[in-house]
Amino acid sequence: MVKALRVSGLLLAVMGLTWSFSARASLNGNLSVEIDGLKNKQGQVCVSVFASSQGFPSNRDRVIQRQCTKITETPMKINFNNLKAGNYAVAVFHDRNNDLTLNRNDLGMPIEGFGFSRNPEVRTSAPKFGDAAFLIAGPNTNIQIKLKYL
Template identity: 70%
Template sequence: MKSHISKNFTLRGLRVNLLLLAVVGNLVYSFSARAGFNGTLTVEIDGFKNKEGQVCASIFANSQGFPNQRDRVLQRQCTKITDIPVKITFENLPASSYAVAVMHDQNKDLILNRNSLGMPTEGFGFSRNPEVTTKPPKFSEATFLLAGPNTKVNVQLKYL
């Protein structure tokens, strides 16, 4: 009788292990299938103090150059401010982690203008809306995951 019981437990254990492997395998397959796709990112920007000029959004794929080195930007778009909030859409982005830097370019010179103390004189913002005090946020503070066909991030502009 004892050997019959231990065989029963062994078979049940094998069934449970096979079931767990199947579930984990499906999860891994599902994630890897998603990781190979390209998605759309919509950046919704609000908090404008006026509608002058344009707003520019830049996507960074890593910390190098974030948030203000233009030569390190993965994609960038600028658009005239008509309706608020402004929506800027980036298409065909591979699944990955990104951070977005936004500026309200009031004079359309494509530069975040600063005063003599180095403080921005135009509006700015970042994905995940991190606290900004005396320096820009780190990439890790603004990072989000694009892991679906449509991802939306909200950016609230700040003016100093």
């Protein structure tokens, strides 16, 4: 009987460890994006969260969460909830005319402010996913994005 209790206790301990590991693997976290560098309060800010390089930074069909929010203060904070643990990248733009599009001039250069997570240097094209990627591995992740205007 004592041996049976020890085996039962060991089995429960192993089951507890298994539950603990699976609970961590299915962790969902929250992301807070602080956006700074807005030139004015016209229009809105649109923030898109991507979970892979496919479609980053502009394919709306590949966005896992997106929010467009009227600008009321600077800097602005936008929150995303219930993101699974993993790598993400964020693209932001200042939609001054509320058309949900990053407007460009005849040469293809953005005429509205834009930015990316990790604030990579932008020269002739948008950054790659890996240059903007960050890890969500806990309950709360905070990032800051400084908008650029050309």
